[in-house]
Structure formats: structure tokens, C-alpha cells
Amino acid sequence: MFAVTSKPLFATLKFDSFTLGFRSGLPRFLAVRGNSGRAEMEFIRKLGRRCCFVQSRKTNRKVEVIESENNVVTGEDVFEAVSAGAMVPPDHLVIMVNGIIGSSADWRYAAKQFLNRLPDKVIVHCSECNSSTLTFDGVDRMGERLATEVLTVVKRWPEVSKISFVSHSLGGLVARYAIGILYENIPIIKSSNLNEKNTNNSEQKQFLESKIAGLQPVNFITVATPHLGSRGHRQLPFLCGLPFLEKRAPLTAHWLVGRSGKHLFLSDNDDDVDGRPLLLRMVYDSEEIKFMSALRSFKRRVAYANANYDHVVGWNTSSIRRQHELPKPNLLVKHEKYPHIIHVEGESCDTIKKGTSSLGVPQNLEEEMLRGLTQVPWERVDVSFHKSTQRYVAHNTIQVKSYWLNSDGADVVLHMIDNFVL
Template sequence: MFLLTSKPLFLPLNFELSSLGFRSRLPRLLPVPGTSQMELLRKLGIKCCVSQSKNKKKNQKLEVIDSDSNAVSGEDVFDAVSAGAKVPPDHLVIMVNGIIGSSADWRYAAKQFVKRLPNKVIVHCSDCNSATLTFDGVDRMGERLAEEVVMIVKRWPEVSKISFIAHSLGGLVARYAIGRLYENVPIIHSSNLKENYANNLQQSLEELFEARIAGLQPVNFITVATPHLGSRGHRQLPFLCGLPFLERKAPQTAHWIVGRSGKHLFLTDNDNEGRPLLLQMVNDTENIKFMSALGSFKRRVAYANANYDQVVGWRTSSIRRQHELPESNLLVKDEKYPHIVYVEREISDAIQNGISSVDVSQNLEEEMIRGLTQVPWERVDVSFHKSTLRYTAHTTIQVKNYWLNSDGADVVLHMIDNFLL
């Protein structure tokens, strides 16, 4: 059964539900002959979409359509007109929420992506890890996300590319999930792959294969205020104010509040007497290719709050050492993106220092930095210093709720303008 609400997500077109005894509106979907819009909604299991009309009115009310309980969790956001075109969008964007979040956290950003790239992307806001399910730990959440992505890819067989955008803890969950979804598939240039290889004996084995995530070409991997280095250490959890006593106690008590996720964030987990999960995730393991998956994306970006984020520190969200953080005199103001204060392009330890391995582990944080920076990252530093919303920086950077976090709209715009298609 479909539930119609008045949450702001769609630009609706007329549709009658006379059998239910009332008149309402639903988005116009794919123009398939002999198939009603309701049948198509059921077939796709769609939870929501954006339908744009040439004659749309300003301030027109937006609507959300929720599907039945058998549908895949989460929300699909796409332009119904372009989805029904001869060449539909081929790029699937997976948006992942943070701790105690839900698919609704990314609604504003999802709508902006579809609005500005209407014939290019289909956005899925994941909901398999919402509310208290985010206490289950990065690994269990990552497994659920991987399963959800596989189901979404089956739902949209036209897509050939995939990108991830994840907020806070969701960034770690996405890193785990892509490790599960990673595979190498043969590159077939002719009907006989062996013949191709025989013609060039110097060709490496890697050149005969290409990386895929859930069977799709990986393009963008974007994290927003994600604690890549965990929350352990000086000012990695800013609301502790850097007080040594509180920072020593936090790892011992975090699991009481946020379950296994707390153990993973503070590196106190030792399942099966192994190393902490976040340390395992900076290298490939026998079963999960964490870094191969991360390295397969054409672009990796870490958006980080330079100040006022009380939940995730600047170092851990930007994957930097303390001395690598930009000095205040280097921060600039961009007229188009007033809260983007610093952009560092494609930097990695492997490029800067010629590091080819991560055997040296002076401490846990250093080992994670060296592991993660085996592949290049873009760092985008954000500051809401002059904003009245600065004390909600952790959610404002994502625009979790437009009415409460509208100052982060330029950050979302920056993501879209720099998004590789």
C-alpha cells in the first residue's frame, strides 16, 4: 500500500487515486505502454523520485511516496523524465547516513544532485543502517550496506557507474562495504582473451582485468566529516575538549552508549583476538580488499570541518597529521562556496614520500594515516566560523535538515560541481 505524505521532495504531476476515495498527485514515471504508473512503482519498489516539468511553478508543494514493506529500504531519487528517455541515467550514487541517522538525512543533497544532473544520476539514500542499527558496528553495518547496494543495482540494470557519498560513521561503513563489493573482471578486447595476452608477453596480469564495485565502474568516493582515524586521541572527539582525563575514559565507556560501533571508533575491539577493525581496513585482508576497493575509484574526497564540529575532529576527518593541517593564514574564502576555505588536490604519502608499504607503525593513528594515504585523496576543508549555525557544523556540512542546516548548501553545491561523471 502506498502512503502519501507532504514531506518536501517531489515536484508532482496529476494522478488520481479514486479507488482510495481521494484525489492526490504522484510523480509521472517511465512512459511504458500498457503499464500504469502504480504498476511501475510496485515493479521498481520505488520509495521516491523527483519529477520535473517544463511548466513547473515556483514554490510548488513537494511530495513523497513510500512503497510497501517488501521494497528495498532507502529512497531512490531520480528525474522521472530522464529515467524514461531512450538513454537513461547511467550513474548510481549511493548516499550513506551517519550514526543514529536515516535516509532522510541526505534528502536535500539527493534532490540537488538530481536537479542539477537530471539526466546523469540516480541517487539512492540508504536506510539499511538507521537509528539504533548504527550501534551494531562498522562490519555488520558494512555487510548490510553491501547487500543493499547489490539489490539496488539489480533494480537499475541500466546503470554502469557507481559513486558513494557518506556522512560521519557512514564513511567507515561505506569503506567496509566497497571492500565486500570489490572484484576484478576480465577486460575482453576481442573474442579471445588468451590470444590478446599471447600477443604481448610483457603485458602485466593487472592490465587484463579492471576493478568493479558491485559490477559497476567506481568513480567518486566522497566522505563528509568521517572519523577515518577513529575517535581515539587528542581532540579527535572535540566535545571532550582535549582533557586527558576524559579522553582516557572515553574508550572505556563508549560501548555503553553506542555499542560495537563505539569499540570500533576507539580501537578497543579485538574480535577473535585480532587487530582493531579500523587498522585492518587500511590494508587488504585475505577476505576483504579494503584498499584495492578504495584505490579503484577515480576520485577520493574527504570533506572536513576545520572547526566547531563537536563530534568528529579535523585531523581524523581529513586524514592528516597535526602539522599537516593548513595554517589559518592559508584559509581563503570563495565567493561561490563561502564555507569552503581550503582545497588540497590529490595528495598521498606514497606520492610525497615514496612510501610503498605500511610496515612501520609508530602508533595506531600513524599506521592508519600511512595505510589510507597509499592512494591519493582530495581534502576539502569547511568552516562555518562566521555562521550562526556553526555549533551544528557536524550536520550543517551535510544539510541534514535544510531549515536547520541551510548554510551547508554551498558544500553540497561544491560536491556537485566537482563530481566526476
């Protein structure tokens, strides 16, 4: 159902809206020209259950169009049409997932930059199913909600054929859970003609193709995500590495952030028949959920990590490394184009670097999670805001949660887009 309200404006409006991808001046695909108007409004209708702002050329008034269904908000689709006349939708869906106590607005700046640089390539969906205190419900419940939301978005955009995830903080764990639910092996039949002139000599073979929500998985990007949890030494930096505080944190975390705190501190072992915490189970495939098969299906996996001043997520856990594997100071070099990128490590995994790392008995839970996650290759991008006035909020700055407070992280978003595989 649509509700339309309008009010005069004091000055001529120029839009650069993150919701619809407008550029300065008039909207590129909302002008009604004869029969094309119906198609354009159909394009708008696909947004579903959200609010958009449109400028009327005749009356110079702002028209607020709200589409709702039982007042349920399912997130924001961000896109830009190729042209006003010929609406050819992009084929790559990018799902952006917020962290704890976050919302879809956390990715607003990054979504706009994706549109500015890839206007006819991607549709960006900023997830809203896990916002505010819903992020206390635990990684599993949040992952289930995200999986449901992704399926809804895919149904709304039948033209897309590829999917990528960009997640911040706890959202990276939620995305890993969701893709496990959405993972499937779809049988496909390929024919190979032994003789092009004689089609009777063609041979048909059946293959299994990995899909996420029925789409081809491409990029899986995490930003300051505690992949190994927050239980290890200095994995929660604001505890200053003090053993007393680090031992007490798992006992009290659930008072502050509910089941999510239990999952982060690996104290939820009573939820599994084998006594294993959820994050440990997520480095293996189970009969119900193929966590690692889903992660492996993506063309690339990237972990952006703060090397310092992130008081919420430690460098080890966000970059999926052991302490001795962290880059040495002499290897940290400031990038000219991306001033806060200090080190980039190409795809690597334990099976390549150490040969038999998956063998033997892990000494602790963190080591077992490390060995499980590094069975697939990861790109690692280390970030430092050491000389920035915004360094004390590095956990949000790396994402550019708010441009006015975290603008120094803009080059990290630019690096993400420049290396994005379409």
C-alpha cells in the same frame, strides 16, 4: 502488493519531491498517454518497497501509493526521467550513507540538489538499512547490510554502469567496509587488430577490471568521517582535549553506542586473532575483504572536513592528516562561490609527498592507519562555519541534515556536485 489511499486536497499541489524528482507543476513521467502508461508505471515499479506521492490531474486529489514486501524498507531511490515520453534512465548510481543515529532523510536536501543539477545523469539511492539504533551494531555489520542493500538496488536498475558513494560521519567507515565486500576483479578480453584489413592478425589479451557491485567505481566522497577513529588527541573535540576524559572515553563509549563505539575508539582488538582493531585492519587487504583495493579502484576519493566547531569528529581524522599537515591560517581563504570552503587540496598521497612513508614502524595505531589510507590519493576540502550562526552544529551543517537548521552548508553540497565526476 500495492495499497492505494486518497483524500481531497485543500489547494492545488505543486511538487518538488525528493523521492521522485518532480519539479514544480505536474509530474514529468506519470501522465498516462495510451500505451506509454504501462512503460511509465513499470518505471515506477522499479522503485520497490517505498512510498511516493502522485497528483491526479482529473480529480485534484493526492494519491498515496505504497509498495511493500514484508514491511522491509530498503531505502529511497531518487531520480528524474529525461521526459515523459522517452524514458532513458541515467547510468550513474549514487549511494548516500547516513551517520550514527541517522536515516535516509539526512541526505534529503543533497539528493534534491543532485537531481536539480544532474537531472538526467544520476540515480540517487539514500540508504536506509542502517538507521536509528541499528547504527550501534558496529562498522562490520552495518557494512554487510549496506553491501546487501547496494546489490539489491543494482539489480533493480540494470541500466546503470557507474557507481559512487557519498557518506556522512560514521557512514564513511561503513561505506569503506561495504565496498571491500562488493569489490571484484572481472576478467575482460580486449582485441587489438595489428592490421585492420586482415582480422587474422588481431591479438587478444585478458585484463582484470576493478568493479564495485559489478559497476565502474567513480567517486568516493566522505563528509566529516572519523577515518582514524575517535581515540586520538582531540579526535573527539567535545572532550576539550583533556587527557583524563580522552583516556576514559574508550572504556565507556560502548555503553552509549554499542559495538560502533568500540570500533571508533579502537578498543575491539579482542575481535581479531592478531589483536588488531577493525579500523586498523581496514587499511589493508585481507584474504576475505580487499579494503584498500576497493578504495583504490575509484577514480577519485574526497574527504570533506570541518576545520572547527565540529564537536563530534576532529579535523585530523576527518581530513586524514597529521597535526602538522593541517593548512596554516594564512592558507585558509574564503571562496567567493562557496563561502564556507576555506581550503582545497588536490589529489595527494604519502607515497608521492614523502616517498617512503610506508616504510618503518609506526609509532601508534593512528599513524599506521594514516600511512595505510594515504597510499591512495585523496582530495581534501576544508570547511569552516566560523562566522555562521549554525557553527555549533557544524557536524550536521556540513551535510545539511535539515535545511531549516543547517542551511549554511548548502554551498558545501553545491561544491560537491560541481566537482562530481560523471
